[in-house]
Amino acid sequence: MRTFTDLAEFAAAVGEELGHSEWQEITQEQVNTFADATGDHQWIHIDPERAATESPFGTTIAHGYLTLSLVTSHVAQTFAVESLTMVVNFGLNKVRFHTPVPVGAKVRARAVLMDLKNSPAGKLGTLKVTMEIDGQRRPACVAEVLALYRDN
Known part of the structure; x- marks a missing residue:
């Protein structure tokens, strides 16, 4: 895990x-x-027997x-900012x-800090998060995640 002392040090890691x-x-x-x-009971997710015979993946898949x-x-496993008093998910x-x-x-996440800018409520960060699948070339998911960071 990478650790930053404060948001100024974190800001230096943009890119x-x-x-x-x-x-x-x-x-x-x-x-x-x-x-x-979630109420999403599609068979491709919850019926291993049917997925084994009818799914192109040969097994059930995660939503x-x-x-x-x-x-x-x-x-949260990739980095920490020691001075933070709060982190709030802000969107995607x-x-x-x-x-x-x-x-x-x-699966695991790989995170890149794309941006960190001032906001009235703290610092608004944009992370590019790639959810990788062990042994697969292509990722499961790539998301631009927004988070609001506040420190002392």
Whole structure:
């Protein structure tokens, strides 16, 4: 994990890769729980037997939005700013789902600090977050993530 003392030091890292998270295996239990939480019970996600015979992937796949929802916890593993008193998700500029994530695959985030600018409530950061799939050339997801940072 890369550590910054304060937001001024963090700002000096604009344009740099901040690091990557640990690999996390996507389980069928996670996918099923996400399906229950969102009401998206499409068979491609929750029916391993049907997916094995009818899906072009040969297995169930994670919801794209499940992969996206992991961004926050994975980015938290890539860097820290010691002086922060608060971080708030502010939104997304752009999200693309490039490759489905099969259940049983491992994913991790790679983060690049694209911008950090003043805002009335703190510093507004833009991160390019790439959710990688272990062993795959193409990523699962690439997102421009906005976060509001406040420090002392």
